[in-house]
Amino acid sequence: MNINDYRRGMDKILPDPKLKERIMKQTNEKKKYIPVRRVVNGLLAAALAAACLFTAALAASPDLRTAMLSFFHMEEREQVPSSSVTAKDPDISQTEIGALVKAQYVKMDRYYGHSGSLFYDLTWSGDNRTLLDSKFWEVKENELVPIEVELNTNTVAISYDGIRYQGELYWFVRDSQLFVTKGNPLGIEMMPEDEWYIQPISGRTDVVILNLAQGRQMEYTEYPVLYHLDTGEMEDILSETGASELEHAYSYLWSEDMRRVLISCGEGPNGQQEWLCDLEAKTLTSLDEVTGLDGEVTANFMDSETLILTEYTKDAEGLYQSVTCYSFHLISKQLVKTLNNAPYYRWFDEEPYGAMLFGSRCVLIGLDGQVQVIDLSSGERTAVEGFSFQHGDDFMISPSQDKLLYYHAAPQDIASLGVAQLGVIDLKLGTFIAFDREGFEHLQEEGIGWEDDNTVSINAHTPDYETQYLLMYQF
Amino acid sequence: MNQTVYEHRLEEDYNAYSPAVYRLAMVYLGRYADAEDITQEVFLRLLCRAPTFADENHRRRWLLQVTANLCRDQLRGFWRKRVTELEDTIPAAAPEEQEALASVMSLPEQYRLPIHLHYYEGYSVAEIAEILKLGPSAVKMRLKRGRELLKLELEGSH
Numbered sequence: 001m002n003i004n005d006y007r008r009g010m011d012k013i014l015p016d017p018k019l020k021e022r023i024m025k026q027t028n029e030k031k032k033y034i035p036v037r038r039v040v041n042g043l044l045a046a047a048l049a050a051a052c053l054f055t056a057a058l059a060a061s062p063d064l065r066t067a068m069l070s071f072f073h074m075e076e077r078e079q080v081p082s083s084s085v086t087a088k089d090p091d092i093s094q095t096e097i098g099a100l101v102k103a104q105y106v107k108m109d110r111y112y113g114h115s116g117s118l119f120y121d122l123t124w125s126g127d128n129r130t131l132l133d134s135k136f137w138e139v140k141e142n143e144l145v146p147i148e149v150e151l152n153t154n155t156v157a158i159s160y161d162g163i164r165y166q167g168e169l170y171w172f173v174r175d176s177q178l179f180v181t182k183g184n185p186l187g188i189e190m191m192p193e194d195e196w197y198i199q200p201i202s203g204r205t206d207v208v209i210l211n212l213a214q215g216r217q218m219e220y221t222e223y224p225v226l227y228h229l230d231t232g233e234m235e236d237i238l239s240e241t242g243a244s245e246l247e248h249a250y251s252y253l254w255s256e257d258m259r260r261v262l263i264s265c266g267e268g269p270n271g272q273q274e275w276l277c278d279l280e281a282k283t284l285t286s287l288d289e290v291t292g293l294d295g296e297v298t299a300n301f302m303d304s305e306t307l308i309l310t311e312y313t314k315d316a317e318g319l320y321q322s323v324t325c326y327s328f329h330l331i332s333k334q335l336v337k338t339l340n341n342a343p344y345y346r347w348f349d350e351e352p353y354g355a356m357l358f359g360s361r362c363v364l365i366g367l368d369g370q371v372q373v374i375d376l377s378s379g380e381r382t383a384v385e386g387f388s389f390q391h392g393d394d395f396m397i398s399p400s401q402d403k404l405l406y407y408h409a410a411p412q413d414i415a416s417l418g419v420a421q422l423g424v425i426d427l428k429l430g431t432f433i434a435f436d437r438e439g440f441e442h443l444q445e446e447g448i449g450w451e452d453d454n455t456v457s458i459n460a461h462t463p464d465y466e467t468q469y470l471l472m473y474q475f
Numbered sequence: 476m477n478q479t480v481y482e483h484r485l486e487e488d489y490n491a492y493s494p495a496v497y498r499l500a501m502v503y504l505g506r507y508a509d510a511e512d513i514t515q516e517v518f519l520r521l522l523c524r525a526p527t528f529a530d531e532n533h534r535r536r537w538l539l540q541v542t543a544n545l546c547r548d549q550l551r552g553f554w555r556k557r558v559t560e561l562e563d564t565i566p567a568a569a570p571e572e573q574e575a576l577a578s579v580m581s582l583p584e585q586y587r588l589p590i591h592l593h594y595y596e597g598y599s600v601a602e603i604a605e606i607l608k609l610g611p612s613a614v615k616m617r618l619k620r621g622r623e624l625l626k627l628e629l630e631g632s633h
Contacts, residue, residue, distance in 0.1 A: 001578050001625055003594050009572030010595050015497040015514055016507075023515050105615075128626055184623050197620075211581075220583040249583070271522075319540075320608065344606070357610070394601070411599075447614075466484055 059226035067380065069425070071387035072434040078422075081105050082442035085466045092144050097435050097473075100343070106144070106470040107286045112137075114470060116452060119144060122181070129183040129194070132168050149174060156182075156196065158234050160212050160223060165196045171208075171229055178205040180229075199224070202256065206230060209237075211252070220266065221248050231303065241277050242284040249275075255304040260330070262299050264308075274299060276307075276330075291328050291335065302360045302377045305330050310357060312344070312411075315348060320344040323355050325362065327377045338379035361427075363391045363404065373404065373427060384425070384432060395425075402428050402455045406446060417445040419458060424475040433475060443469060485522050491520070492535055494595060496542050502591045503546035505580060537612050539596070540606045543588065580627055586621030589614050 092106045106119070112395035113120045123133040134151060137144040154169040161268030171180040178200055185194050192214060199209040206229055211222045223244060226235040238244060238261070248266030255261070263275040263284075274287035274297070288294045291309055299307045309326040325339035339362055356363040362374040364381075369388035372381045396405040404425040411418035418441065423434020443460040451457045451472060460469040496517050501509035520541055529533040568576070579587055588607060594599045600618070604611045 001576050003575070005571045005575035006579055007568075007595055009568045009576040010498055012568050012572070013494075013498050013501055015493050015511060019497075019511050019514060020486075020493070023489065024486065179632075184626060215583075222586070394611075415493050417599075447615075 007398070011136050015124065038452065043376065064247060066268045066428070068385055069382055069384040069427075069430040069432055070385045072431070072433045074100060074433060076435060078103065078435055078437045080439040080443060080471070081107070081469065082439055083107075084462055084464070092139065092142060095140055100433055100475065101435060102474045104139070104472040106139075106472070108468040108470070109466070118174070118179065124183055125461065127183075128185050129167060131168070131181075131183065133172075149179075152229070153172050154229065154232050156227070156232075158196070158210070158225065158227075159210065159212065160225070163192050163212070164216055165210075165212055165400075166193045167196065169198065169227075169229075173205045174463045176205065178208070179228075180208055197222075201254075201258065204314050209252075209254075215248075215300040220250055221275070222250050222252070224252050226260075237279065238277060241279065242402055243275070243277050246275065246284075253300055255301045258299075259304060262301070272296075290330070291326075293326070293335075299328075302327065307376060308360050308376050309335075311343075319346075325357070329381075336379070338376045339374060352389075356395060358395070358401065358404070360401050361397055361404070373425065382427065382430075387432065392420075396449060398450050398453050400427070405448070405450060406432070406434055406455050412441050416441075416443070416460075417448060419445055419448060422456070422458075422473065426475070485518060488521060488534070488538075489518055491531075492538050494506070496538055498540055498595070499542045499591065500546055502580065502587060503543065503584070503591065505544060513542060516545055517541050536598075536606055540608075543607055570607075582624055584622055586617050586624060587615045588619040590625070593618055 055345060070268055074097070078097050078101075079094070094103060095103050095105075097103055106114075113122065117139040119137040119139075121135045121228035122131060124130065125132055131153075134149075136147050136149050138147045139145075141296075149172045151170055151410045152174050154171070156165065156167050156169050158165045167182055169180065169182050173179070180198055180200060181194075182198055185191070195213040197211045197213065199211055201207060201209060208227050208229065209224045210227045211224050213220065224237065226237040227233075227460050228235065238243075239259075243249070243261075243263060245263050246263060249263050250266055251264040253262040259279050261277045261279070263277055265273040265275065275284055276287055276290050276299075277284045287297060287299055291297065291307070293301075293309060293311060295311045296314075298310050298312075302308050307328045309328050309331065311324045311326070312320050313322045315321045321344055322341045323339065323344050324337065324341050327336045327338050328334070331431045339355065342362075342364060343354035344363065346352055351367075351369070353365045353367050353369070356365070357376075360376050362376055364372045364374055367371075369385065369390065371384040371387055371389050373384065374381050390408070392409045394407055397403075398405065398408075404427070406421075406423040406425060407417075407419045409417050410420040419437060420440060421434055421436050423432060425432040442462075445458050445460040447459040449457065454474055456473050456475075457470040458469075459468060460471060462469075492574060493514055497514045498511050500513040501507070502515065504510055517538055521538065579590055582590065589603050592603045592606060593600075598606065600611050600614045603609070603614045607614070609617075
């Protein structure tokens with residue numbers, strides 16, 4: 001499917017002209033009006049109240065500035081490559097930025113997938129169900145070297161809840177790492193039996209989770225099963241827990257040891273519900289019963305026995321207003337408040353401030369732009385010295401949650417992120433280094449993120465789409 | 476500010492933003508009648524609440540956010556109904572355009588809306604996160620999964 005077809009089709013969807021008439025007529029009949037001054041004053045009062053609360057919270061906290069790290073803005077700048085491709089196969093070059101950052105630039109004549117140091121080019125059948133051909137490359141020194149892999153094909157056929165899920169699953173293990181994929185038929189051609197999705201398990205190369213999906217919109221639901229790659233056997237990992245009885249369960253967050261799972265259920269008649277399932281004890285308990293918190297609470301695993309709980313308050317418009325976080329130990333039942341009623345970060349403010357949440361970490365931005373990183377398991381704070389947060393700045397947590405990617409986006413248009421400054425906070429080392437980028441405006445940057453815990457990457461292409469770039473950085 | 480000025484402003488806003496509001500409601504609900512009801516309610520709320528906006532982009536995002544909220548409420552209202560497809564063909568739309576619309580509409584809700592907001596409305600991940608009240612990482616995941624499901628030629632078609 002080409003998205004331009006969607007855009008052209010969508011352009012033709014317009015409201016009936018009579019609708020405008022209906023609305024304007026209704027405004028004359030029964031609507032009340034709130035004076036602008038009152039609204040502005042109300043907003044100002046709310047903002048000032050939030051600001052006062054935030055300032056007071058900062059001043060009162062005894063945990064403030066127990067640690068500190070300094071921002072180091074490198075003098076050296078990156079010269080972002082942007083030349084068009086000349087070779088047919090991908091090629092790679094390396095450079096150093098100020099002796100502190102290693103950069104690798106992979107230039108490709110078209111889009112190749114990549115996972116870690118492995119690049120691949122997969123050719124699928126017309127219906128996207130069957131893998132017809134595959135090529136793999138590995139990064140060795142300064143080159144992409146073609147490699148052979150022993151690709152296994154499993155025919156999946158699983159019956160669950162009246163649906164017989166089927167298709168082909170492709171996998172291989174290399175350097176103790178599992179690579180696995182499946183075909184994805186086009187949306188319009190997708191049949192109920194196609195709707196199963198692979199979820200690899202950290203550290204495991206023998207099994208994966210298959211999420212079996214069904215339904216649409218509010219009735220969308222998933223159910224996970226364990227799939228043994230060698231034997232092709234399916235295991236109902238949640239059997240006898242009662243989880244299969246949950247309606248509209250759509251998200252499963254697993255603890256690292258796979259002994260527990262947090263299950264989110266859709267907004268049914270009883271609203272959003274979160275459940276904790278213990279696979280060994282065969283119990284299924286609502287999150288509010290487990291924790292004793294009854295507000296709007298979300299959870300994720302800090303470790304296999306500890307949850308990070310986040311409680312939100314909303315304003316009259318239903319927007320998140322403030323957040324409070326707790327660390328909750330599942331065995332001792334100890335509940336520790338680690339973030340107290342911090343304003344929720346709103347990116348669209350002229351000078352945004354508040355709490356940005358990243359699993360077990362929080363980046364707390366003050367009204368003055370000062371930044372602290374908070375460990376949400378302990379409440380310990382690390383102040384960032386010499387750095388002031390500005391509009392366009394953003395952070396992303398690393399897989400280990402010990403590092404934060406920092407970037408400043410200065411997009412020229414919506415087609416590109418426009419990463420003008422790039423850096424990393426290493427919370428273990430207590431460092432924060434960043435550098436400026438030159439020439440980024442010649443590429444259209446589509447994505448930025450962590451490849452692994454040591455490498456961040458930017459996906460980009462030239463404006464003519466002839467050349468794809470993968471830009472990787474190690475700090 | 477008097478009522479006439481408000482209404483003049485409302486008309487301007489309607490002319491500027493009603494297509495985006497209506498389209499998002501269509502993507503969400505799939506039915507013309509429902510999308511019209513939502514559009515009407517959105518603009519009446521704009522008038523009643525008279526919020527102040529930092530700029531026109533902020534105004535547009537607010538309207539789309541209210542649209543998404545109202546659509547969610549609407550779906551709660553007919554919880555057991557299953558509405559996934561455009562009920563009629565779009566006038567003058569070519570077959571491939573109809574097919575493209577149907578493909579996106581057949582996606583689960585959590586993927587359909589981010590795909591529409593990003594690839595039709597042109598919103599960034601952060602903006603979609605605010606409109607749909609999701610975390611940026613959730614939006615990225617949904618865009619990724621949506622792209623995978625559609626096998627869109629997105630990267631080459633901006």
